[in-house]
Amino acid sequence: MIWFGKSKISNEATELVEMPDGLWAKCPSCNETIYKKELELNLFTCFKCNHHFKIGINEYISLIFDESSFKEFNINLKAVDAINFIDSKPYIERIKEAKNKSGFENSVICGIGEIFSHKMVFGIMNSSFLEGSLGSLEIEKIYRSVRYSIDNRIPFVLLFSSSGNRIQESAISLMQIAKLTSAVNELRSEGILFVTILTEPTIGETAFLYAMQGDIIIAEPGANLGLSNKSSLEQKSKKRISDKFPKSDYYFNNGQIDIIVDRKQLKATISKIIDWYNK
Numbered sequence: 001m002i003w004f005g006k007s008k009i010s011n012e013a014t015e016l017v018e019m020p021d022g023l024w025a026k027c028p029s030c031n032e033t034i035y036k037k038e039l040e041l042n043l044f045t046c047f048k049c050n051h052h053f054k055i056g057i058n059e060y061i062s063l064i065f066d067e068s069s070f071k072e073f074n075i076n077l078k079a080v081d082a083i084n085f086i087d088s089k090p091y092i093e094r095i096k097e098a099k100n101k102s103g104f105e106n107s108v109i110c111g112i113g114e115i116f117s118h119k120m121v122f123g124i125m126n127s128s129f130l131e132g133s134l135g136s137l138e139i140e141k142i143y144r145s146v147r148y149s150i151d152n153r154i155p156f157v158l159l160f161s162s163s164g165n166r167i168q169e170s171a172i173s174l175m176q177i178a179k180l181t182s183a184v185n186e187l188r189s190e191g192i193l194f195v196t197i198l199t200e201p202t203i204g205e206t207a208f209l210y211a212m213q214g215d216i217i218i219a220e221p222g223a224n225l226g227l228s229n230k231s232s233l234e235q236k237s238k239k240r241i242s243d244k245f246p247k248s249d250y251y252f253n254n255g256q257i258d259i260i261v262d263r264k265q266l267k268a269t270i271s272k273i274i275d276w277y278n279k
């Protein structure tokens with residue numbers, strides 16, 4: 001099991017625009033120059049416009065869970081290349097590169113921790129590993145966590161930051177969807193709370209469809225959400241798509257998201273939901 005330490009600015013926080021001396025970042029939304037240490041203290045949100053910078057797994061775990069309470073499940077599971085897939089390079093080679101680049105073994109971490117002393121089973125996706133795509137290993141990790149949640153009657157929270165299904169595994173990863181769907185349905189029939197959190201980006205059929213199945217669906221402000229992202233829609237349609245591509249506020253205004261939560265309020269909001277569920 002891994003115990004996560006205090007938040008540090010990790011190489012997952014890829015959206016930061018580096019300034020020459022490395023101490024400053026520029027907000028991509030309002031162009032404000034921000035001292036990085038202050039940005040970290042403000043949980044990677046812009047002081048001026050409240051833009052939510054993309055952050056990684058370690059940062060989310062630190063901000064959501066009580067200190068040192070998170071314990072990871074299934075750290076020894078490894079990805080396999082069941083169909084010997086090769087495009088411009090072998091799939092296994094891509095996994096090795098993603099491990100070296102991201103510092104993670106795969107694109108999902110699941111485990112259990114406490115949030116203001118409430119127990120919570122938690123899964124989180126990692127968009128810095130092969131764009132957060134979900135292979136059979138990642139879906140198996142989520143499936144086992146859902147089972148743990150059901151067996152121990154503990155709320156399950158899944159934070160999305162994914163580009164969807166992993167194309168290198170083809171039908172193998174698609175076949176896992178049925179297994180996960182049945183487990184999520186069992187969560188519902190057993191009355192176990194299932195909360196989904198949609199962060200930047202939650203794109204792609206697999207991720208987006210599961211994200212929409214939460215009993216309560218939370219999104220961060222300004223997160224890009226949908227079945228497909230702007231650039232791939234432009235490639236497919238060969239047309240320029242409006243810059244006003246739907247973000248979390250669009251889905252909230254159309255009733256598909258229950259609540260948009262500022263990152264600074266995320267822990268308190270999840271805790272209140274669990275409190276309400278436990279009563």
Ligand SMILES: [Zn+2]
Nearest residue numbers: 027030046049
């Ligand atoms: Zn800003």
